[in-house]
Each structure stands twice: as structure tokens, then as C-alpha cells.
Amino acid sequence: MIQFLKHREAALGVIIAAMVAAIGAYAPAFVSLDNIIRVLNDTSILAMLALAQMMVILTRGIDLSTASTLALAGMISASLAQNHPELPVIAYIGLAIVTGIVLGFINGSLISFLGIPPIVVTLGTLAVYRGMIVVYGGGNQVNASEMGDVFQSFPKLSVFGLSTLFWIMVVVALGVWLFLSMTRTGRGLYAVGGNPVAARYCGIDLPRQQLLVYTISGAISGLCGYLWVSRYGVAYSEIASGFELTVIAACVIGGVSIAGGVGSVAGTLLGALFLGVIVNALPVMQITPFWQMAISGAVILAAVVVNARAEKRGVKLILPEARRAAGAAK
Amino acid sequence: MTLSSTSPSPQGGGPVLSLDHICKSFPGVRALNDVSFTLNAGEVTALIGENGAGKSTIVKILTGIYVPDSGEIQVGNSPCSFSSPRDSWAAGIAAIHQETVMFDELSVAENIFMGHMPVSASGLVDWLQMRRRAAELLKRIDADFDPDAKLKQLSVAQKHMVEITRALSHEASVIIMDEPTAALSRNEIDDLFRIIAQLKAEGRAVVFISHKFDEIFRVADAFVCLRDGERVGSGKIASVTEAKLVSLMVGRPIDQVFPKRDIAIGSTVLKVDGLSNATEFADISFELHRGEILGFYGLVGAGRSEAMQCLFGMTPALKGTISLNGKPLSISSPGDAIAAGISYVPEDRQEQGAVLPLGIRENITLASIASHVKNLFVSKSSELQDVRKLGKRLDVRAANWEQQLGELSGGNQQKVVIAKWLAAKPKVIILDEPTKGIDVGSKAAVHDFIGELAEEGLAVILVSSELPEIMGLADRVVVMQEGRIADIFTRGAWSAEEIVATATGAQKVA
Amino acid sequence: MNVPVRQAIADAAPRKMSDWLLRWETILVGLLIVVIAGNTAISPYFLDIYNLSDATYNFSEKAIVALAMALLIITREIDLSVAAVIALASLATGLAAESGAPLIVLLVVGPAVGIVCGAFNGFLVTGIGLPSIVVTIGTMSLYRGLAQVVLGDQVIKQYPKDYTAIGQSYLINWPPLPYSFVIFLVLAVVFAVVLHKTAFGRKLYAIGNNPVAAKFSGIPVERIRFLLFVLTGLLAGLAATLLTARIGSTRPNIALGWELEIITMVILGGVSIAGGSGTIPGVVLAVFILGLITFGLSLINVPGIVISVILGCLLIVSIAGPILVRRLLRGR
Known part of the structure; x- marks a missing residue:
């Protein structure tokens, strides 16, 4: 009945809660309202990117270019703010999203029309999009002082005690959930990833789906580009470098199967939150931030091992006693 | 008109x-x-x-x-x-396909309506209506499972019912x-x-x-x-x-299709005793003799291929012993089985047998490549000797021996796959549905060839779901049902009705 | 004319000029000539033997890893952790140098760490049966993360002279050939022979084209894949030894992003990401093309990140081009 509370998500939620409680016992400041809000704000961009990546992975693809798209869209948006600080914030956000859409559409076209493997295409555009920042901006960076207040203040506005950044993430998550669970196309993504041949028999068109998901992934990455730059107050060629791997890690931890067809909004959000809690807990635990990367690597491995065990397809049940035993276990 | x-x-x-x-x-x-x-x-x-x-x-x-x-x-x-x-x-027009081609991770209702889910006025999927209609359709064919169950939780028969429901859903x-x-x-x-x-x-x-x-x-x-x-x-x-x-x-006419050769059955070559694994087959025991063709018959999913693949070392056995020419064998990988002299021509030619993008030569010598290594390197001329000999013997039709296997017809691909296994010089050859999906001409050639192999003193196991093929070629037939050997019939003392009844688990015909 | 009598089947198809011309390696040779001509036209400094020799520094270490990566990709696997392995191996070399270990230890410790890292990757992929792309994304974080934990924001610089000499002097003085380039050339020949002439190489292609059929044919698919992960780790470790000697320092961000450059070399070299096809000569040509483009552009002071735009475009165009051409030919 309740689709969004399956076992894996529940288990991950419990683990996160236990982790937060343990950290809180050690350092009560961590579970203060302020800090929890900070963790949520900090995790919002990762969560949105992970949702976009999840949709791509559902179709058996991968988008390695998200962080580069984010950086380029952020740069272009920041330049606009630098040159026209008088524009309304929607113009900056809009430009970032449009940039993301164009970049995502390029990925999607190469993948769907030419049939080039997604990993090859996005590996190439990963380098190209990031390099374009230098080509476009001449290697200059846009600093906080040059962006103007409108550009920078919007994500930090507080609504019901939480930042607009967080609320944007909530809207994106709801949108993705609505799309994946309540539209034919969204359900089709699961079908294409789960069984491409059967999906074809059902009249679902893989190239169209691919074009769509890579474009959506670009759009969300573009939006995050604006959010990232305005939040951290600087745009240059190296922002979010390597972040695509953190994004994929969040998906894997959240139970998205790299083989396609399996993944949920709730799981992915929890996967992002898991990483967010770890990153924010390290300083509280007085562990150097240098541990962060090693820990997330270990967590990714642990998550894939656990997922693989959960996914492992059993051998056939032919013997009557084996079928009975399996029936009883159910 | x-x-x-x-x-x-x-x-x-x-x-x-x-x-x-x-x-x-x-x-x-x-x-x-x-x-x-x-x-x-x-x-x-x-x-x-x-x-x-x-x-x-x-x-x-x-x-x-x-x-x-x-x-x-x-x-x-x-x-x-x-x-x-x-x-x-x-x-x-709606079709229910041979293999259930559907979505294990999705619910029954979604499987039924994938591609044409009911939507409400807002354009969103109307889950309530979808569930209700799925339940109605399932009820129409007396299927008593929950439309919200995930497909992977269902049995094969239930999945079939979902497919039928799917066809009904299209009206x-x-x-x-x-x-x-x-x-x-x-x-x-x-x-x-x-x-x-x-x-x-x-x-x-x-x-x-x-x-x-x-x-x-x-x-x-x-x-x-x-x-x-x-x-x-x-x-x-x-x-x-x-x-x-x-x-x-x-x-x-049928009686000309499978000419049975008269071959003297020799001594025991392969002896399998009590071969079992956890869920697929149990207590598989039989003997196979020189020059004998032993048929394995059963319904699809009776555990025949699974038992054979275990015998060949693809999957581990839980218990049981295998001996070849009186010597006990320990087989833990296909490499062991091939070295011992057992060849297995798998059922799924495209997936398990042939390496379609590679050439005919490379396919034929794949399982016996070690025998062509001269001074560390593979000798192409040594390969070609084997390839020409086997290709001619099996009457492979191709433009040249370097031609990609994928460019040949199904029948010729199958001949190449069989050639690969003969190149490994086996004592026992297991053929799993060797004529599945190949044209009539190639089929006759394969049948003829199976007889020839037995005549040369090979011990042959023929796994087939085609009763005429089994009855035409085999000396004895092992009938499997639900993972176990139900009975073993001998040529001359069998009837088609009896074999089918045994395979389906029906009461024996008196 | 149709002859009813069957003719003997030829050993091989008659060789056609068009087949040869359409081979990927031929296209790469053409591309390489264009690059060399272009570089010569752009800069008078290009065709200088010492400049060319120095140019090999910027790709030899990556190219060594690319050889093993090619074999891995041919068998449908991938290793994204190679650059992180280089970081960890460089760190181990640095720690050994700090403790005053002799030269031989400094040379061996990197490859040894590489073997351990590769074996761990291989175990997770073949032992537990996890997809290599996810596993190596994980170990990429893990290995580089461990290097970061140990190093923090420190730099190791105390390397003995006899060690750094390996990275900074020539193995042969005329023609001037650096150690790393010679090692790459020797390994390339060995890899080419193994892949194209031995039974082992044949098995790799069989695995890449159809792992199930390969397993049914008695090929120990998982064991071979495990070996290839170990080999990739070993060569990444070797690359770390050479790189560390050349730059004489170890930082946590050493070789950052190299995995993508290495994979680009392999794919541009004509190795299909789907497995089963590709040649070592192709990879070697791609290494030279990429290396010389980078060198040529840096001669005219194009910034590194712009070079990466050009290389990224080259990767996509080189894959998309043949697909478009084939489509146009078929559409006619």
C-alpha cells in the first residue's frame, strides 16, 4: 500500500537515526535545532543532484557530467549577475536552468540519437563542460562581492525557519516523486531499466526516455549551479570538481541499482542525507575532514555489498520441497 | 478481397x-x-x-x-x-510471449497496464482506477493474487496469468x-x-x-x-x-525423420550417483555407456539443464559422485569437465554457446585453444587444420573461416558450436536441445550427426523437449519431473503416452 | 553465377583495400599525421628531439596504466580507481623515503601497494560479484581518502637523489629516452604480443564478447578478470613510482582526474566500452595522438583546461563520427 516505505528505505532511515543519536550522545551540539537545519541545508544540493542521477541510472545510464554542468551553469549565471546586478533573481535562476537544459540535451542527443554509451558521452562532456568555463570566462573567477545581493541572498532567505535552498530541494523532490510515481513516462523509466526488451513490447521508446532524463538531469544540475555559486559566493572553473562521484555514491547508498530499474525518491534522499550527516559530523567529532573521503568510499562499498545481497537472484526453485520452503518463508 | x-x-x-x-x-x-x-x-x-x-x-x-x-x-x-x-x-492485438517478458520490480497492476496506464483528467496516473481495474481483470480469470504484489513474488504460472490479464486489459x-x-x-x-x-x-x-x-x-x-x-x-x-x-x-512422414542407427552399446563410461543441489534437482543417478544415446526428457523447467550444467561444473553440486571410466571425478569448473573429456553443448546457442562477434575459426578452437599453442603463441595453421576438418565434417556453410559467426544462419551457428565441442575431443558429449530454433535441413544434419557420434564410440546425452526427437534417437530415456528422475524407459519398451504422462506427473498409463 | 557444387571454404576473406582503409588504426594513423603536421606548422619548437622527448613525460605514466585498462575494458570491466591507487602508492613510496629506505624498496613499494589495491578491487568484483563501475567509484574514494587521511595537507618532498634521477634523467642519452617512455614502449610490445598472439589474449576477447559462452567453454572468466584487476593495480603502482620520481613530491591530489584521461586513451584507441574489441596498436596510437595534441597546444600556451575541452570533443567526435558516417552510407 505505502510504496515509499519499503524495507531498504526504512532500514537506511533507522541507521541514520541511530548514527545521529550516537553522534548526539557524544556531542550534544550536533542534535541542536540549528545544527540539524544546517545539515539539511548543506545536503540539499547533493540531494537534488542525486535525484537527477537516480532517474538517469534507472534507465541503465550514468551522467558523469553533472558536476561540470553545475559549474558551467553556475558560472554563466554568476556572470549575468556580475554584468546585470539589477535583474530579478528569477533571471539568474532561469539562465542557470536553461544552460543546464542545453547541456543535458546535448548529452541526451548523443546518447539517444547516436547510441553512444552514456559513460563515454558524459566522460567526454565532463571535460568539455568544465573546460568551457575557462573558455567562456577567460579563466577569471566571479567573487561574492561582484555578484550582487539579489543573486546571493535568495537561497539563504528563511521560510518557516528553513532556507529557500531547502524548500527548493523539497519542491524538486516532490516533483521527481510525482513524475516517477504518477506519470506514465515516469513509470516507463522503471520499465525501460528493468527490462528493455519487454518495455519495447509495451511500446515504450528508449531513445525518447533517454533524451528526457539527460535533459532533466541537466536542468536540475543547472539549477544547482546557481544555488551552489550563490551559497558559496564564488564561481570559478574548479567548483564542485569531482562531486559527480559523491552524487553517484548517494544514489548507491540509497539503494539505486546501477543495473537499472530499481530506485526510489525516499531512498535517494536518505542516501544523500547519510553522506550529509557524515560530512557534518566529522568536525563535531573532532575528526579531521581528511577522513571524509575515505569514509564515504567505505560507505559506498558497504552499501553496494548490502544491496547486492538484497538483490541477489536466487537459483530456480524446481524441487517441490524447495518451493514449499520458499513459500513458507514468504 | x-x-x-x-x-x-x-x-x-x-x-x-x-x-x-x-x-x-x-x-x-x-x-x-x-x-x-x-x-x-x-x-x-x-x-x-x-x-x-x-x-x-x-x-x-x-x-x-x-x-x-x-x-x-x-x-x-x-x-x-x-x-x-x-x-x-x-x-x-495483444500477445503473450514465450518467456514472460515483464518487470520483476514493479507491481502486478503496473505490469498489466505498462504502456497504457489509466490517467485522470490531470494527466497523472490514476492508481486507484488502475488497481481497481487490475483486480477486476484478475478476478475475471479467477486469479487470486494482490494487484499490488511485486511481480517477482509470483510463480511462473501466476506471471502467465498476469500476461493474460495484460492482454485482456487491452480489450x-x-x-x-x-x-x-x-x-x-x-x-x-x-x-x-x-x-x-x-x-x-x-x-x-x-x-x-x-x-x-x-x-x-x-x-x-x-x-x-x-x-x-x-x-x-x-x-x-x-x-x-x-x-x-x-x-x-x-x-x-515422421518415421523417416529420425533414422536410428544400429549401434552396439559398450561398457559404462559415465556413472552419476545421487547428484543433488539445494533447490533445482535431487538424486540424479544414471549410467551412460559407450555408443549409447541417453535421452533426457521432461517439461521445460524440470531441472534437466540445471542437472547437466552441474555435471559440467558450471554450478556446484551439494552432493553426489561422478565417475568416468571407473575413475571418480572432481569437477569444480567447466575447465575440469573439458579436461576430463566431458563436453556440453548448451541449450541457449546465442547466449551460452556461440561468441557471435568472433570468427568461425576462433569459435571452433575456443574450448581447445591450449592444444594449438606452439612456443607460447597460438598457431593459426594448427587451428586451421582442425577447423577445416571439423567444418567439413559438420558441413558448415560459410564464405570463409574468418567470417563472423553472427553472420551465419542459426543452423550453421549450431554446427560451429558443436564443432567447438568436438574439437575438445570428448568421451562424453551432452547436447542440450541441439535442434532448438534451427531450420529443418540443419536439424536433419544434426540428427544424423548425433547418430554418427554414437557410432564412433562417444557416449551421448541428448536433452530435448521434442518427444519425436528423443524417441527417434535415444536408446534409453530418462524422464525428469520437478527436479527428480521420475522413470527411465528403454527403446522398444516405451510409448509416447507413457513418457508424456510420466513427465507431467500424471497417473501412469496402465 | 550460382554453382550448385559446393566449393571449399577459404581460410580467410580476400583482402580488400577498403577494409584496410576503414580500420580504426588506419584512421588513427591519419589523425596522428595530421597532429604532427599541425604541430610542426604551429610551432618551430615542436620537431626538436629534446622537446619531443620531454613531451613523452606528460603521457608515459598514464599510457602505462592505459595498457592494462585496455585489457580490463576488453573483458567488460573498468577500473575508475587507478588515479587513487597512484596517490596511495605514491604516499607509500613517500613514507618509505621518509624512513630512509634503500632505493630498491622505493621502487618496489609502489607496485606492491598497487597489487594490493587491485586485488581488493578484483575481489569485490569477481569474488562478491559487484559491478566494477560502482566498486571502483567506491575504492577511488577509499584509496585517495586514505592517502588524504595520512597526508592531510602535508607534502612529502624528501626523496633521495638516486630515486628522483629515475624520473628526471634519460635511460638512454641518445636518442634521449626517459625511463618512463622506454618502460611504456616495452610494455606495449609485451601487451600487444600477449593480447594478439597468445591463448590468453584470445580468451580475453571471448570473455568480452560473450562471458557466458566463454565460461561454458572452460575459460576461468572470474579468475582472469581478477588477474586483470591486479595487473591494472600493479601498473598504476608502477606509474606512481615513476610519477613520484619525476615530480619529486607527493601530495594528496597527485594524479587527480587521471582515470578519465586514461580511459579516454583506451576508448579513442578503438576499445569498445561494451567490451570484446580493440587492439594494443590502436591504444598506442591514441596515446601518441593525445600526448602530442597536449604537447603542441601547450607549446602555444593554451591553458590545460582548454586542452581538456579539445580532448573531450575529440573523444566524442571520434566515436560519433564513424556512427554518423555508417548511417549516412546506409541511408543512401
């Missing part, structure tokens, strides 16, 4: 769908040549023919996967062309069933036939594809027989006999 060979049926309704002079070719193969027939409302038409006769091409054309090269499809009385599965549904006027009974038990088959009767009563046209004649005679009203991509016969089922259908299918 529609060219029809079946006269309008008095009990059925009018023609629902007709194929007119359909032709379809693939590179190197003419899959369908000028095929025409008509389906009538309220009638079950059996589409029969051997593997590779063109049945699945017809299914794919009717479901919009393939577009015919020429010819016309008429639905009602208007010509249609299907360029995608959607077009085909829109015309009221299709034509329902194609491609070997729907292959994986079903007797009771489940009875359920299926009850559903088919109901579909007939509702005035739908059903295309029933099966290899089992008892089913065809039980359920069909009319038949269309294909051979080598051409329609070789059609008419009312009541007007033909089984023997007549068989001869239509194979193009010659």
Missing part, C-alpha cells in the same frame, strides 16, 4: 484479422514468404510449425516489432500497418499465445484452457502456438501450418489427424 484459406466458420464470427501475402527477409534468411491466413472471431487458431518455421516472425509482425517487407495486414476490413507495438494494440480482439503452456503444470494448463474457452465465448480470436499436439487438438478450432517461412497448410482442426499435421510440419 481477402484471400482466405479457411472458409468462413459457421459457429465463429466473421474474420477479425487477415494476413495477405506477407513476406519478410533478414540478411541471409527469408523468414516469411508469401504467407496469408485469416483469423475469425470466437475461434482458436493453432499456428504450428517447427522451430524456425516463421511462427515467431509472424508474432513479431503482428505485434509491431517487425515491419513486413511486403504484403498487407487487414483488421476488420481495413488495411493496417504497424510500426510500433502501440499501433498493434490500437488495432486490438484485444486478437490474443496471441506463444507457447503459453511450456512452463505450466497440468492443473495450470487446465486453468489456461478454461480461460481460453472464456475468451472464445467473448468473441475474441485466439492464436495458439504450441508444440504439443494433444493441446492443439484440445483447444484449437483451426490451424495454420508453416514450414521454412511458407504456409504449407491450413484448415479446420477437425479435418486433420495428428499424423497429417506432423507430415505437413516436417514435409515428410
Whole structure:
């Protein structure tokens, strides 16, 4: 009945809660309202990117270019703010999203029309999009002082005690959930990833789906580009470098199967939150931030091992006693 | 005017769908040549023919996967062309495929409605309506499972029912069933036939594809027989006999198809005792002799291939012993089995047997490559010697030995795969459905060749679901049912009815 | 004319000029000539033997890893952790140098760490059966993360002279050939022979084209894949030894992003990401093309990140081009 509370998500939620409680016992400041809000704000961009990546992975693809798209869209948006600080914030956000859409559409076209493997295409555009920042901006960076207040203040506005950044993430998550669970196309993504041949028999068109998901992934990455730059107050060629791997890690931890067809909004959000809690807990635990990367690597491995065990397809049940035993276990 | 060979049926309704002079070719193969027939409302038409006769091409054309090269499809009385599965549904055609091709991770309701989910006015999927309609449809065929269950939780038979429900959900006027009974038990088959009767009563046209004649005679009203991509016969089922259908299918009387060679059976080569694994098969014990062809018969999913693959070292055994020429063997990988002299020609040629993108030479020497290594390097001339010899012996037809295996016809691919296993110089050769999906000519060659192998003193295990093939070639038949050996029959002391009854787990014929 | 009597089947198809011309390696040779001509036209400094020799520094270490990566990709696997392995191996070399270990230890410790890292990757992929792309994304974080934990924001610089000499002097003085380039050339020949002439190489292609059929043919698919992960780790470790000697320092961000450059070399070299096809000569040509483009552009002071735009475009165009050409030919 309740689709969004399956076992894996529940288990991950419990683990996160236990982790937060343990950290809180050690350092009560961590579970203060302020800090929890900070963790949520900090995790919002990762969560949105992970949702976009999840949709791509559902179709058996991968988008390695998200962080580069984010950086380029952020740069272009920041330049606009630098040159026209008088524009309304929607113009900056809009430009970032449009940039993301164009970049995502390029990925999607190469993948769907030419049939080039997604990993090859996005590996190439990963380098190209990031390099374009230098080509476009001449290697200059846009600093906080040059962006103007409108550009920078919007994500930090507080609504019901939480930042607009967080609320944007909530809207994106709801949108993705609505799309994946309540539209034919969204359900089709699961079908294409789960069984491409059967999906074809059902009249679902893989190239169209691919074009769509890579474009959506670009759009969300573009939006995050604006959010990232305005939040951290600087745009240059190296922002979010390597972040695509953190994004994929969040998906894997959240139970998205790299083989396609399996993944949920709730799981992915929890996967992002898991990483967010770890990153924010390290300083509280007085562990150097240098541990962060090693820990997330270990967590990714642990998550894939656990997922693989959960996914492992059993051998056939032919013997009557084996079928009975399996029936009883159910 | 529609060219029809079946006269309008008095009990059925009018023609629902007709194929007119359909032709379809693939590179190197003419899959369908000028095929025409008509389906009538309220009638079950059996589409029969051997593997590779063109049945699945017809299914794919009717479901919009393939577009015919020429010819016309008429639905009602208007010509249609299907360029995608959607077009085909829109015309009221739905198919239930040979293998359940669906979505394990999604719910039953979604599987039923994938591609045409009900949407509300807002454009969003109407889950409530979808569940309700799924439940209604399931109830119509007396399926008692939850539309919210994930498909992977269901049994094979239940998945089949989901597929049937899926066809019903289209309100299709034509329902194609491609070997729907292959994986079903007797009771489940009875359920299926009850559903088919109901579909007939509702005035739908059903295309029933099966290899089992008892089913065809039980359920069909009319038949269309294909051979080598051409329609070789059609008419009312009541007007033909089984023997007549068989001869239509194979193009010659049955007793000439499998000439049994007279071979002296020698000493025991392979002895398998109590071979078991956890869930797939148990207590598999048999002896195999020099020059003997031992048939393994059973329903699809009876555990035959699983037992053979374990014997070959693909999967670990839980218990049991294997000995070859009196010496106990410890086999933990296919490499061990090959080294010991056991070859296994797998059932799924495309997936398990052939490496399609590689050349014929590389395929033939794949399992025996070590024997061609001279001073660290593979000697091409040594390979070619073997390849020429085996290629000639198996009558492989190709342009040259470097040609990609994928460019050959199915029959020639199978010959190459068998050649690969002979190149490994086995003492025991296991052939798992060696004639599945190959053309009649190649099939006869393979049959002939199996006899030849036995004559040369090899011990042969022939796993087959085609009873005539087994009865024609084997000296003894091991019948498996639900993972166990149900009985072993000896040539001369068997009847087809007895073997089938044993395989299906029915009461033994007295 | 159709002859009813069957003719003997030829050993091989008659060789056609068009087949040869359409081979990927031929296209790469053409591309390489264009690059060399272009570089010569752009800069008078290009065709200088010492400049060319120095140019090999910027690709030899990556190219060594690319050889093993090619074999891995041919068998349908991938290793994204190679650059992180280089970081960890460089760190181990640095720690050994700090503790005053002799030269031989400094040379061996990197490859040894590489073997351990590769074996861990291989175990997770073949032992537990996890997809290599996810596993190596994980170990990529893990290995570089461990290097970061140990190093923090420190730099190791105390390398003995006899060690750094390996990275900074020539193995042969005329023609001037650096150690790393010679090692790459020797390994390339060995890899080419193994892949194209031995039974082992044949098995790799069989695995890449159809792992199931390969397993049914008695090929120990998982064991071979495990070996290839270990080999990739070993060569990444070797690359770390050479790189560390050349730059004489170890930082946590050493070789950052190299995995993508290495994979680009392999794919541009004609190795299909789907497995089963590709040649070592192709990879070697791609290494030279990429290396010389980078060198040529840096001669005219194009910034590194712009070079990466050009290389990224080259990767996509080189894959998309043949697909488009084939489509146009078929569409005619």
C-alpha cells in the first residue's frame, strides 16, 4: 500500500537515526535545532543532484557530467549577475536552468540519437563542460562581492525557519516523486531499466526516455549551479570538481541499482542525507575532514555489498520441497 | 478481397484479422514468404510449425516489432500497418510471449497496464482506477493474487496469468499465445484452457502456438501450418489427424525423420550417483555407456539443464559422485569437465554457446585453444587444420573461416558450436536441445550427426523437449519431473503416452 | 553465377583495400599525421628531439596504466580507481623515503601497494560479484581518502637523489629516452604480443564478447578478470613510482582526474566500452595522438583546461563520427 516505505528505505532511515543519536550522545551540539537545519541545508544540493542521477541510472545510464554542468551553469549565471546586478533573481535562476537544459540535451542527443554509451558521452562532456568555463570566462573567477545581493541572498532567505535552498530541494523532490510515481513516462523509466526488451513490447521508446532524463538531469544540475555559486559566493572553473562521484555514491547508498530499474525518491534522499550527516559530523567529532573521503568510499562499498545481497537472484526453485520452503518463508 | 484459406466458420464470427501475402527477409534468411491466413472471431487458431518455421516472425509482425517487407495486414476490413507495438494494440492485438517478458520490480497492476496506464483528467496516473481495474481483470480469470504484489513474488504460472490479464486489459480482439503452456503444470494448463474457452465465448480470436499436439487438438478450432517461412497448410482442426499435421510440419512422414542407427552399446563410461543441489534437482543417478544415446526428457523447467550444467561444473553440486571410466571425478569448473573429456553443448546457442562477434575459426578452437599453442603463441595453421576438418565434417556453410559467426544462419551457428565441442575431443558429449530454433535441413544434419557420434564410440546425452526427437534417437530415456528422475524407459519398451504422462506427473498409463 | 557444387571454404576473406582503409588504426594513423603536421606548422619548437622527448613525460605514466585498462575494458570491466591507487602508492613510496629506505624498496613499494589495491578491487568484483563501475567509484574514494587521511595537507618532498634521477634523467642519452617512455614502449610490445598472439589474449576477447559462452567453454572468466584487476593495480603502482620520481613530491591530489584521461586513451584507441574489441596498436596510437595534441597546444600556451575541452570533443567526435558516417552510407 505505502510504496515509499519499503524495507531498504526504512532500514537506511533507522541507521541514520541511530548514527545521529550516537553522534548526539557524544556531542550534544550536533542534535541542536540549528545544527540539524544546517545539515539539511548543506545536503540539499547533493540531494537534488542525486535525484537527477537516480532517474538517469534507472534507465541503465550514468551522467558523469553533472558536476561540470553545475559549474558551467553556475558560472554563466554568476556572470549575468556580475554584468546585470539589477535583474530579478528569477533571471539568474532561469539562465542557470536553461544552460543546464542545453547541456543535458546535448548529452541526451548523443546518447539517444547516436547510441553512444552514456559513460563515454558524459566522460567526454565532463571535460568539455568544465573546460568551457575557462573558455567562456577567460579563466577569471566571479567573487561574492561582484555578484550582487539579489543573486546571493535568495537561497539563504528563511521560510518557516528553513532556507529557500531547502524548500527548493523539497519542491524538486516532490516533483521527481510525482513524475516517477504518477506519470506514465515516469513509470516507463522503471520499465525501460528493468527490462528493455519487454518495455519495447509495451511500446515504450528508449531513445525518447533517454533524451528526457539527460535533459532533466541537466536542468536540475543547472539549477544547482546557481544555488551552489550563490551559497558559496564564488564561481570559478574548479567548483564542485569531482562531486559527480559523491552524487553517484548517494544514489548507491540509497539503494539505486546501477543495473537499472530499481530506485526510489525516499531512498535517494536518505542516501544523500547519510553522506550529509557524515560530512557534518566529522568536525563535531573532532575528526579531521581528511577522513571524509575515505569514509564515504567505505560507505559506498558497504552499501553496494548490502544491496547486492538484497538483490541477489536466487537459483530456480524446481524441487517441490524447495518451493514449499520458499513459500513458507514468504 | 481477402484471400482466405479457411472458409468462413459457421459457429465463429466473421474474420477479425487477415494476413495477405506477407513476406519478410533478414540478411541471409527469408523468414516469411508469401504467407496469408485469416483469423475469425470466437475461434482458436493453432499456428504450428517447427522451430524456425516463421511462427515467431509472424508474432513479431503482428505485434509491431517487425515491419513486413511486403504484403498487407487487414483488421476488420481495413488495411493496417504497424510500426510500433502501440499501433498493434490500437488495432486490438495483444500477445503473450514465450518467456514472460515483464518487470520483476514493479507491481502486478503496473505490469498489466505498462504502456497504457489509466490517467485522470490531470494527466497523472490514476492508481486507484488502475488497481481497481487490475483486480477486476484478475478476478475475471479467477486469479487470486494482490494487484499490488511485486511481480517477482509470483510463480511462473501466476506471471502467465498476469500476461493474460495484460492482454485482456487491452480489450484485444486478437490474443496471441506463444507457447503459453511450456512452463505450466497440468492443473495450470487446465486453468489456461478454461480461460481460453472464456475468451472464445467473448468473441475474441485466439492464436495458439504450441508444440504439443494433444493441446492443439484440445483447444484449437483451426490451424495454420508453416514450414521454412511458407504456409504449407491450413484448415479446420477437425479435418486433420495428428499424423497429417506432423507430415505437413516436417514435409515428410515422421518415421523417416529420425533414422536410428544400429549401434552396439559398450561398457559404462559415465556413472552419476545421487547428484543433488539445494533447490533445482535431487538424486540424479544414471549410467551412460559407450555408443549409447541417453535421452533426457521432461517439461521445460524440470531441472534437466540445471542437472547437466552441474555435471559440467558450471554450478556446484551439494552432493553426489561422478565417475568416468571407473575413475571418480572432481569437477569444480567447466575447465575440469573439458579436461576430463566431458563436453556440453548448451541449450541457449546465442547466449551460452556461440561468441557471435568472433570468427568461425576462433569459435571452433575456443574450448581447445591450449592444444594449438606452439612456443607460447597460438598457431593459426594448427587451428586451421582442425577447423577445416571439423567444418567439413559438420558441413558448415560459410564464405570463409574468418567470417563472423553472427553472420551465419542459426543452423550453421549450431554446427560451429558443436564443432567447438568436438574439437575438445570428448568421451562424453551432452547436447542440450541441439535442434532448438534451427531450420529443418540443419536439424536433419544434426540428427544424423548425433547418430554418427554414437557410432564412433562417444557416449551421448541428448536433452530435448521434442518427444519425436528423443524417441527417434535415444536408446534409453530418462524422464525428469520437478527436479527428480521420475522413470527411465528403454527403446522398444516405451510409448509416447507413457513418457508424456510420466513427465507431467500424471497417473501412469496402465 | 550460382554453382550448385559446393566449393571449399577459404581460410580467410580476400583482402580488400577498403577494409584496410576503414580500420580504426588506419584512421588513427591519419589523425596522428595530421597532429604532427599541425604541430610542426604551429610551432618551430615542436620537431626538436629534446622537446619531443620531454613531451613523452606528460603521457608515459598514464599510457602505462592505459595498457592494462585496455585489457580490463576488453573483458567488460573498468577500473575508475587507478588515479587513487597512484596517490596511495605514491604516499607509500613517500613514507618509505621518509624512513630512509634503500632505493630498491622505493621502487618496489609502489607496485606492491598497487597489487594490493587491485586485488581488493578484483575481489569485490569477481569474488562478491559487484559491478566494477560502482566498486571502483567506491575504492577511488577509499584509496585517495586514505592517502588524504595520512597526508592531510602535508607534502612529502624528501626523496633521495638516486630515486628522483629515475624520473628526471634519460635511460638512454641518445636518442634521449626517459625511463618512463622506454618502460611504456616495452610494455606495449609485451601487451600487444600477449593480447594478439597468445591463448590468453584470445580468451580475453571471448570473455568480452560473450562471458557466458566463454565460461561454458572452460575459460576461468572470474579468475582472469581478477588477474586483470591486479595487473591494472600493479601498473598504476608502477606509474606512481615513476610519477613520484619525476615530480619529486607527493601530495594528496597527485594524479587527480587521471582515470578519465586514461580511459579516454583506451576508448579513442578503438576499445569498445561494451567490451570484446580493440587492439594494443590502436591504444598506442591514441596515446601518441593525445600526448602530442597536449604537447603542441601547450607549446602555444593554451591553458590545460582548454586542452581538456579539445580532448573531450575529440573523444566524442571520434566515436560519433564513424556512427554518423555508417548511417549516412546506409541511408543512401
